[in-house]
Amino acid sequence: MRFRIYRFDPEKQGKPFLQDYEVRLEPSDRKVLDALERLRAQDDSLAYRRSCREGVCGSDAMNINGRNMLACITPLEGLRQPVTLRPLPGFPVIRDLIVDMTQFFKHYHEIRPYLVNDEPPPERERLQSPQEREKLNGLYECILCACCSSFCPSQWWNPEKFIGPAGLLQAERFIVDSRDRATAERLAFLDDVYKLYRCRTIMNCTEVCPKGLSPARAIEHIKMQQLRRSG
Amino acid sequence: MRLLSGQRAFVVQRLSALVLLAFVAGAGVRLALGAPVTLSQWQAWAAQPLAAALLLLGAAALLAHAWVGIRDVVLDYVRPLPLRMFLLGMIVVALALLGAWTALIVLSHAL
Amino acid sequence: MSPDRPVFLNLARIRFPVGAVASIGHRVSGMLLVLALPFAVWALQRSLEENAVFETGAGWMRLPAALLAWAAAHHLFAGIRHLLTDVGIGSSLPAARASAYAALIAGGAVGLALLLL
Numbered sequence: 001m002r003f004r005i006y007r008f009d010p011e012k013q014g015k016p017f018l019q020d021y022e023v024r025l026e027p028s029d030r031k032v033l034d035a036l037e038r039l040r041a042q043d044d045s046l047a048y049r050r051s052c053r054e055g056v057c058g059s060d061a062m063n064i065n066g067r068n069m070l071a072c073i074t075p076l077e078g079l080r081q082p083v084t085l086r087p088l089p090g091f092p093v094i095r096d097l098i099v100d101m102t103q104f105f106k107h108y109h110e111i112r113p114y115l116v117n118d119e120p121p122p123e124r125e126r127l128q129s130p131q132e133r134e135k136l137n138g139l140y141e142c143i144l145c146a147c148c149s150s151f152c153p154s155q156w157w158n159p160e161k162f163i164g165p166a167g168l169l170q171a172e173r174f175i176v177d178s179r180d181r182a183t184a185e186r187l188a189f190l191d192d193v194y195k196l197y198r199c200r201t202i203m204n205c206t207e208v209c210p211k212g213l214s215p216a217r218a219i220e221h222i223k224m225q226q227l228r229r230s231g
Numbered sequence: 232m233r234l235l236s237g238q239r240a241f242v243v244q245r246l247s248a249l250v251l252l253a254f255v256a257g258a259g260v261r262l263a264l265g266a267p268v269t270l271s272q273w274q275a276w277a278a279q280p281l282a283a284a285l286l287l288l289g290a291a292a293l294l295a296h297a298w299v300g301i302r303d304v305v306l307d308y309v310r311p312l313p314l315r316m317f318l319l320g321m322i323v324v325a326l327a328l329l330g331a332w333t334a335l336i337v338l339s340h341a342l
Numbered sequence: 343m344s345p346d347r348p349v350f351l352n353l354a355r356i357r358f359p360v361g362a363v364a365s366i367g368h369r370v371s372g373m374l375l376v377l378a379l380p381f382a383v384w385a386l387q388r389s390l391e392e393n394a395v396f397e398t399g400a401g402w403m404r405l406p407a408a409l410l411a412w413a414a415a416h417h418l419f420a421g422i423r424h425l426l427t428d429v430g431i432g433s434s435l436p437a438a439r440a441s442a443y444a445a446l447i448a449g450g451a452v453g454l455a456l457l458l459l
Contacts, residue, residue, distance in 0.1 A: 008348055016348050063350065066357025089356060092347035100347060153362070156351060157307045193306060197237025200303070200365060201427055203438055207359040217433050224428075226238050245428065248421055255418065274390055297379065300372045333383050340390045 001025055001035060002082035005046065008093050016093065020082065032083070033060055033072040047096040055210060058145030061088055062097050068147035068208040088150035090159060103159055104146050107167035111189070113174065116182035132178040139173035139218060141211050142166060148205035148215050154198040161194035165205035165215030168196060172218035175225065187226050196222065240299045247296035254289045274340070283341035290333045294326050364442040367449070368420040371413035378410055404457065412453025419445035 001023055008016035023038050033053055040046050048071070049059040055073035063086040064074055076083075091099035117126065149155050149164035163171070168190070175186050190196040196219070205215040262268065276282050301322050309315040423441045427433045432441045 006350065010347070016350075063356070066355060084355075086350050086355065089350050092349055094347065151356075153365075154307065191236045191238050193237040193240065195237075197241055198307065200369075201424055202365040203361040203435075204359060206435055206438070207361065214433070214435070216427075216438075220427065220430070220433060223238070223241065227242070230238065245425065248425060252418075252422070252425075270389070277390060293379075297372075297376050301376055304369065304373065329379055329383055333386065336383070336387045336390060 001076065003035065003039060004082040004084045005039070005097070006086040006093075007046075007096055009045075010095055018084070025076070030075060030077075031072055032064060032069075032074045032076060032079075032085070035076060035083075036060075036071060036085075047098050049098055056143055058143035058210075061145040061147045061150075061210075063087065063089060063150075068151045070145060070147070070210045073210060088146055090150050090156045091146070099146075099150075101146060104144075104149055104164070104166065107149075107163045108144065108170060110163060110195075111167050111171040111174070112182070112186070113170050115174070115177065115180050116185075117179055118181065126179045128178055135176040135178070136173060138213055139169060139176070142169055142173070142213060143211060145210060147208045147210055151204045151208045153202055153204065154200060158194060158198055162198040163190075163195050165199075165219070168199070168222065169213065169215040169218040172222050175222065184229070187222070187229055190222060191226055240302065243295050244299040247292040247299075250288065250292035251296060254285075254292075277337070278341050280341060283337050286337045287334060290330060290337070294330050298322070298326055360439050360442045360446070364420050364423070364445050367416050367446065368424075371417040371420075371449075374410065374413040375417060378413075408453050408457035411456040412449055415452035416445065416449030419448050 003021040003023065004018050005021060006016055007019045021039050021042065023035055023042065025035060025038065029035055029038065033050055036046070036048060036050070040048075048062070050072065051057040051059040053072045055070050058070065060071040061068060062071055063069075064071065065080055065084055068088060071085075085097060087093050087097045087099045091101065091104070094100050144166060146166060148169075149166045152162075152165055154162050155164045171186060171190060174180050175183055180186075199216075199219050201216055201220070203216045206213070206217070209215070277286065302319060305315055305318050305322070309318060420442075423432070423445050426441070427438065432438055
């Protein structure tokens with residue numbers, strides 16, 4: 001199978017370039033990550049992140065034939081050759097397919113991704129009804145792979161100021177959590193022309209989420225809740 | 232809602248869109264179902280106070296909608312703050328002038 | 343400390359979903375309509391003048407008129423799509439894709455109609 005991979009070595013002078021590879025695959029090689037492992041056996045200078053190899057850690061998010069996907073759960077079958085692998089768009093490239101996720105995590109921290117509740121803790125858990133717990137479905141499953149945020153044009157144009165789909169999805173996860181007491185502050189914090197309202201509902205995020213989540217819908221809910229609060 | 236909040240612009244954009252939608256629907260229905268409108272019919276209609284008020288409302292909605300839209304584009308692509316402020320200022324002036332011109336046209340015809 | 347890190351942002355190498363195409367069309371059509379605003383106000387003024395005449399467009403006006411018609415139609419349809427998504431209608435992925443196609447096709451049809459008729 002033929003591959004074309006984005007290469008960049010910070011220690012060498014020169015611009016990034018695309019390198020062509022040809023690799024013989026075994027029948028057991030079914031996903032892009034399998035092919036990458038074989039390619040690395042051919043060329044051990046090839047650098048990429050990977051860990052769980054089953055689509056739950058989010059390490060191997062990359063741009064495959066123009067779309068952001070997780071390499072470990074993307075089937076090789078059906079991919080147009082040469083399969084072109086590029087790093088996530090819009091993020092600074094550290095080396096080859098490895099990108100700098102600092103800004104991405106900074107936005108995640110900005111929205112305070114933890115429960116804020118100063119009430120004295122009960123003896124055991126803070127209780128939540130099944131219906132209340134339902135609300136977290138479609139939000140808590142995010143693996144912070146950055147496929148969405150790096151596919152969002154609004155994030156490309158304003159990487160430092162717009163929080164991005166992943167951060168906003170997580171913000172919504174805490175906004176709807178019945179155990180959290182900072183809802184008003186969370187919503188007020190996001191009421192900003194850049195932080196939330198750069199979103200144009202392009203919906204690129206929902207298109208590429210490998211876990212099938214919808215940041216676009218989460219953002220929609222945040223906007224609706226802000227409206228309801230201001231009457 | 233704070234003055235420069237994102238939510239305010241969002242609401243203005245959506246509300247003005249609904250107003251414009253109503254106008255387009257109304258005009259569309261009238262033009263599609265009624266007999267073709269002649270120029271003198273149009274001028275006679277536009278001279279009525281209610282019609283003038285409607286036209287001004289439509290123009291206001293259009294300018295507000297355009298303003299939020301253009302502002303979004305500028306906020307997205309223009310990064311240096313002074314340039315951004317300058318462009319937004321120029322655009323406000325341009326839209327205000329268009330609004331004044333439209334008001335002049337509509338009111339001088341109706342009055 | 344941090345070397346100059348490149349960024350991959352070659353838009354021609356990114357495969358955009360249909361929603362993104364509809365969205366950029368929404369922005370471009372919006373800008374076109376804004377540029378046409380002064381002309382629209384001028385046309386309004388002309389239409390209310392005493393010696394106004396209903397002129398059919400000269401030949402060269404066909405292309406700009408069709409372009410503006412596309413812009414107005416696409417902006418309207420894509421706008422309605424956004425208003426519906428705001429209230430939760432059609433915000434699932436299949437529905438959003440379908441509505442994006444619908445907006446693109448409907449807008450294109452209007453533009454084409456004005457070009458050919």
